[in-house]
Every structure is written in structure tokens, then in C-alpha cells.
Amino acid sequence: MKIVVWGLTVSSSWGNGHATLWRGLIRALGEQGHDVVFVERDQPWYADHRDLHDLPGGRLLLYRDWSDVLARGRDLLDADALVVTSYCPDAKAAEALVHDRGRGRTIFYDLDTPVTLGRLAAGEAVDYLPDHGLERFDLVLSYTGGPALDALRRRLGARRCAPLYGHVDPAAHRPVPPLEVYRSDLSYLGTYAADRQPTVHRLFVEPAARSPAHRFVLGGSSYPADFPWRSNIWFMNHVAPPDHPAFFCSSRLTVNVTRADMAAMGWCPSGRLFEAAACGVPIVSDDWDGLDRFFTPGEEILLAGGAEDTLGALALSDAELARIAGAARARVLAEHSSDHRAREFVGLIEAAHDVEAVAA
Structure with a gap:
């Protein structure tokens, strides 16, 4: 399976938890035979604190202007799964692109669901959400389970929702001598x-x-x-x-x-x-x-x-x-290893594809 992700950052772990999660998941997906491309805007804050340049198990595409993404459109959009995440700085543009020109399943992965729902409840704008909500996505994944899934359906029109919880890469996090x-x-x-x-x-x-x-x-x-x-x-x-x-x-x-x-x-x-x-x-x-x-x-x-x-x-x-x-x-x-979560991720994508195939 080819999976393309538009996300916040995988190249810098400074001040955010997304990077470590994606690194473990992408490494595991790569070991399971999948091709993953992570598309990241090259922002100064993260560039100044970049602690990864080569992405184990996948490919990192850094861009400075959205036109750079459009120029790579064919390679990026010819994928089995097109994923847009919370806090992606160009989430709205990515959502329009994957639905207008993409061929595969479209997925929104909210790694910050309580923040998303909290800001909506407070009447605040959420700049990584499409204006029409999440109804166009084939699958909406949430870092948070339980009642959050019902809220994503009710508040944002998500048609199919499932949790994809956090995880850990045992190759990176394991017992080591103390310092x-x-x-x-x-x-x-x-x-x-x-x-x-x-x-x-x-x-x-x-x-x-x-x-x-x-x-x-x-x-x-x-x-x-x-x-x-x-x-x-x-x-x-x-x-x-x-x-x-x-x-x-x-x-x-x-x-x-x-x-x-x-x-x-x-x-x-x-x-x-x-x-x-x-x-x-x-x-x-x-x-x-x-x-x-x-x-x-x-x-x-x-x-x-x-x-x-x-x-x-x-x-x-x-x-x-x-x-x-x-x-x-x-x-x-x-x-709760990254390998387990990667298999869950692929299974959810395949299930979404099967549902769409039956509906067609």
C-alpha cells in the first residue's frame, strides 16, 4: 500500500508529540512492506530544531510553498491512502487536493481530538478543519476514543470513525543503562x-x-x-x-x-x-x-x-x-507497539475501502 500523509512535522520533535508517533508508525509500516511519504511544510521554528533528516521506513518531503506540492501532485496523489492530520498548516488546501484529484481512500487523522472539540465548543475557529467539516473523508481516525468518536460524527459529520491510539516503538524505547x-x-x-x-x-x-x-x-x-x-x-x-x-x-x-x-x-x-x-x-x-x-x-x-x-x-x-x-x-x-498500531491502521484503511466497494 502507498500512503501519503500531510502532517504537522515528523522532522522535529521540539515542543510537539506528533513527530515521535509518526516516526514509530512509519518505521513499522515500512517494515510491513508499505510505502509512506510524509509531506511537511518547511517552517523556520521546526527547521531550527530539526532532529531528523532521513525518515526510517518512509520518505520525507519538505516544501516551502504550496506550489511545490502541486508540482509533485502526480506522485503524491497516486496513492492508496491520502491522510490529512490535525495541526497540518495547509490542512484545508490538502483536503481540497486529495478530494478533487486523489485516487485513494481519504482519511483525516485527528491527533488532538479533545483540543479540536474544545475549541469548537468555545466557538473558536479551528484552522486545520475544512469549512464543511469531515463529511467528505472516507475515514476519520482519532487519537482519542470513547465519547470523542460520537462527537466527531455529531459535530463534524464524520461518516466512519475509529480510534487509532498512541503507541511506542520498542526499537527506540527500551531498557538502557541509567545516566x-x-x-x-x-x-x-x-x-x-x-x-x-x-x-x-x-x-x-x-x-x-x-x-x-x-x-x-x-x-x-x-x-x-x-x-x-x-x-x-x-x-x-x-x-x-x-x-x-x-x-x-x-x-x-x-x-x-x-x-x-x-x-x-x-x-x-x-x-x-x-x-x-x-x-x-x-x-x-x-x-x-x-x-x-x-x-x-x-x-x-x-x-x-x-x-x-x-x-x-x-x-x-x-x-x-x-x-x-x-x-x-x-x-x-x-x-501498544508501533507495529501493532501500524497493522490496525492498515486494517482500518482496508475496511474503509471494502465498505466503499460494496456501496458502489
Whole structure:
């Protein structure tokens, strides 16, 4: 199958979670024999922080002007699946192009469904959505499952909807030796987001304040100067994807915090959740509807509503934490790897094709 994707970025992991997800998915699709082209606008912000130039398993097409895409139209549009994603800077132009001139199944993949629906509910414009909604697409995929799928049908006219959840590439995220620079009793890895900070404060900052003997390490970009740092919190600005395994594996325990819109809607596991589990590191996470679909609480993941829960997790024995981490890693390898998700992706595309064929 030939798959062409118009997306935000796969070439830079700076300040976004899309890149790592696409890298794992494309590598897996390539290994399964598919031809993937990722079409990305060459934007200065990402160009200045580009950490990938050759795309394993696929081809990267960078363009500076939409006319460059139109000039490559025949190669790009002669595909079995034409995918447009959320936050693609030219999503509207891509949507018109794939429906007017494309030959294959047309797919919209919303990797930010709670944000999309939240902005619509607030009456805000969503610049990556077509003016007429999603009704023209043969298939709409959502990073978020559960009630979000009904909302995409009801609010945006999606005809066929399915979840395509996050995942992890076990070849990139696996147990590795710890590094002293990242050593911590408790770590947190995540780009700064204002809506996430109340939970970060409860599950990470407050425990640090109440447990000065423990070492806490925070990794991520865009943190403001007025972040409530403590003397036992060490900061690592933008931990690049190749360094994630060492970051996690240098932690006795790591915290997962979900964006507010995603936690409110539920059924939206972050990529970091699967990454940490694949690295064999025990996780303490905020709770949300559907989390038990991905990990069994108390057996494969620890849940926390406040500082007391985090401190309780830190008090567990090394043996207990290792047992939980081992169970989570086994679950990820069995159900949430990039290889599994790539097969789901192809199966959903094929099912959409079969439905259209029957209807014709």
C-alpha cells in the first residue's frame, strides 16, 4: 500500500508529540512492506530544531510553498491512502487536493481530538478543519476514543470513525543503562502546557516540596521563569527522543500527566505513557476514563490524585515497583507497539475501502 500523509512535522520533535508517533508508525509500516511519504511544510521554528533528516521506513518531503506540492501532485496523489492530520498548516488546501484529484481512500487523522472539540465548543475557529467539516473523508481516525468518536460524527459529520491510539516503538524505547545526569527518585517528562500545570504541581512539585531528601528531575521545553522550582528539582531543557530511554531508565519512578482537555474526555493515552512503560520504568499517573483499557491500575500502573499518592508510590519497595514496571512493559509489547498500531491502521484503511466497494 502507498500512503501519503500531510502532517504537522515528523522532522522535529521540539515542543510537539506528533513527530515521535509518526516516526514509530512509519518505521513499522515500512517494515510491513508499505510505502509512506510524509509531506511537511518547511517552517523556520521546526527547521531550527530539526532532529531528523532521513525518515526510517518512509520518505520525507519538505516544501516551502504550496506550489511545490502541486508540482509533485502526480506522485503524491497516486496513492492508496491520502491522510490529512490535525495541526497540518495547509490542512484545508490538502483536503481540497486529495478530494478533487486523489485516487485513494481519504482519511483525516485527528491527533488532538479533545483540543479540536474544545475549541469548537468555545466557538473558536479551528484552522486545520475544512469549512464543511469531515463529511467528505472516507475515514476519520482519532487519537482519542470513547465519547470523542460520537462527537466527531455529531459535530463534524464524520461518516466512519475509529480510534487509532498512541503507541511506542520498542526499537527506540527500551531498557538502557541509567545516566547520572538524569538520575532521580521521581521524574517527569513533558513540554510545558498551562492547563497541565495544576496536576504537575499536585503530583510532582508538591511532593518535591514535602520530600527534600528525594531528587526530582523535570525534562521538557518552554517552561517559564516563574515555574515553582524547588531546590531538589533539576531541570533538563528539551530531552530529545533518542535520550528518552536514558531519561526514564535513570528514574526510580516517573510521573505521567495528561492535558486537561484530554483527561476530561478520557480514552486518550499519551505517547509518554507507553514510552515509559516500554523502558521498564514504573509509572504513577493521573486518572481518567478509559485508562484501565490500556493498563490495569495497581498491577501495571499506579494512580495518583494528589501529593500523598505520589509520596505513597515513592515509599513502595524496589521489588514492588519492579513488578509493576515489568507488567506494564509486557502489556505494551503485547498491545501498544508501533507495529501493532501500524497493522490496525492498515486494517482500518482496508475496511474503509471494502465498505466503499460494496456501496458502489
